[in-house]
Amino acid sequence: MLARTRLRRGVWLAALAGCLAAGLAATHAAQPSVQPLLEGKWPNGTRVLALDVKVAGNYAYVAHAFNGFSVIDVSDTANCVRVGGYYTWLTGYAREIASGVAVAGNYAFVADGPAGLLVIDVSNPTTCVRVGTNDTTGFASGVAVAGNYAFVAARSAGLQVFDVSDPTNCVRVGGYNAGGQAFGVAVAGNYAFVADYTNGLQVIDVSNTTNCVQVGGYDTSGNALGVAVAGNYAYVADDTNGLQVIDVSNPTNCMRVGGYDTSGSARSVAVSGNYAYVADGAAGLQVIDVSNPANCVRVGGYNTSGTAYGVTVVADRIYVATGVEGLLVLPTLPNVQFTVRVEATPGVPFTLEAATDLRAPIPWSPLLTTNVPAMPFDFVDFDVKLTNKPQKFYRVRQP
Numbered sequence: 001m002l003a004r005t006r007l008r009r010g011v012w013l014a015a016l017a018g019c020l021a022a023g024l025a026a027t028h029a030a031q032p033s034v035q036p037l038l039e040g041k042w043p044n045g046t047r048v049l050a051l052d053v054k055v056a057g058n059y060a061y062v063a064h065a066f067n068g069f070s071v072i073d074v075s076d077t078a079n080c081v082r083v084g085g086y087y088t089w090l091t092g093y094a095r096e097i098a099s100g101v102a103v104a105g106n107y108a109f110v111a112d113g114p115a116g117l118l119v120i121d122v123s124n125p126t127t128c129v130r131v132g133t134n135d136t137t138g139f140a141s142g143v144a145v146a147g148n149y150a151f152v153a154a155r156s157a158g159l160q161v162f163d164v165s166d167p168t169n170c171v172r173v174g175g176y177n178a179g180g181q182a183f184g185v186a187v188a189g190n191y192a193f194v195a196d197y198t199n200g201l202q203v204i205d206v207s208n209t210t211n212c213v214q215v216g217g218y219d220t221s222g223n224a225l226g227v228a229v230a231g232n233y234a235y236v237a238d239d240t241n242g243l244q245v246i247d248v249s250n251p252t253n254c255m256r257v258g259g260y261d262t263s264g265s266a267r268s269v270a271v272s273g274n275y276a277y278v279a280d281g282a283a284g285l286q287v288i289d290v291s292n293p294a295n296c297v298r299v300g301g302y303n304t305s306g307t308a309y310g311v312t313v314v315a316d317r318i319y320v321a322t323g324v325e326g327l328l329v330l331p332t333l334p335n336v337q338f339t340v341r342v343e344a345t346p347g348v349p350f351t352l353e354a355a356t357d358l359r360a361p362i363p364w365s366p367l368l369t370t371n372v373p374a375m376p377f378d379f380v381d382f383d384v385k386l387t388n389k390p391q392k393f394y395r396v397r398q399p
Helices: none
Strands: 002-006 012-016 033-036 040-042 052-056 059-063 069-073 081-086 100-104 107-111 117-121 129-134 142-146 149-153 159-163 171-176 184-188 191-195 201-205 213-218 224-230 233-238 242-247 255-260 268-272 275-279 285-289 297-302 310-314 317-321 327-330 338-343 350-355 365-370 377-381 393-397
Touching: 033 393, 052 100, 052 310, 052 317, 059 100, 059 107, 059 317, 059 327, 069 107, 107 142, 107 149, 117 149, 142 184, 149 184, 149 191, 159 191, 191 224, 191 233, 201 233, 224 268, 233 268, 233 275, 242 275, 242 285, 275 310, 275 317, 338 350, 365 377
Parallel strands: 012 393, 100 142, 184 224, 268 310
Antiparallel strands: 002 012, 033 338, 040 327, 052 059, 059 069, 069 081, 100 107, 107 117, 117 129, 142 149, 149 159, 159 171, 184 191, 191 201, 201 213, 224 233, 233 242, 242 255, 268 275, 275 285, 285 297, 310 317, 317 327, 338 377, 350 365, 350 393
16 A cells, blocks of 8 residues: 655655565554654634744643643644643733743743743643742843753843742742843753843853853854754754854863854754754754764755744754744654654564665665664654655565
8 A cells, every 4th residue: 555645845755565574474563554644733714823842751831922821742743632731821910911931840940031030830731830930130031941940032031040949939040131131941961051232152160050140142143043062062043044053062162163144034943863953943854964063064954934933953853943833743854854653563672674766676774773662753864855756665574
């Protein structure tokens, strides 16, 4: 049986359901098969202003402005379902705007605009409960959590640090105001990296949270709105100059080593493997190969329809907060990756094979042989590229 899926921009890829090898025991649960994973969206119909997204397990946590935040079951990408959430306006502020979200353990930490930091117990996603809050004095725009501390980018109030070891009693212990507008924050080791708008990237030593000290930074020339850190590099989303890659191996002497002008308005960035994923306003999602930071190359993108505000990548799935269009989930992205889902008998070794020309004398080549205790199994093929005939077939075999 041949199953075909039409992807964005008229790209056609094919998945071929695998046949059982001769002699397969009748007791096996199901005939092994492979199908492409499809993109998902939430919501379908009623619009929300999705500004940020984080993912943990089977759930996406979406900050959507005046409607607070929602918990979305994304275990089936083609059928994203809201299972719970919290309307942050219940805290009593007239103009609350859930702008950023982070998740750690059983708690979601929401940067809620003028309401400051909110802590939501999400241990039961269907019944989310606010357990703590603290005023940041500035407009809480972004948040990151490391250990017992929440780091909030609070616009004119700069970086604010809260002890959240007791989520019901969040206590501000320190911070640093670099004099700009702190929009985004990432934490790595002893340092907080702040996207400080006109001041660019600011590096703050937070090893002593009660005495945070600026040790370095880099002026990105435009307006820094988002930041991610991986290894020795900070990746800054600059709304004028696109992606900026800064070497922060010596935090006291940060140096720009490369970048890519996305030609839009870069607002947020996530890094996974060799790729930086940039949420670029009206330009949508932009995917940049950063394997050589001195020579960043755009390898793909996606027109998100709505304004791309936030992005995160987990387990090779891309989650984009697209403003009024809500949450977009991309398990497959033309010219970058293609994801297929294998259904087979759990605990029995299987081989996933691919072919580009079924007329070839020996068309099938093995991609993967493995044994997993549970099904389904997702495989990401990074070798699928745009060609004149971008067709690829897959099959799965079990003994």
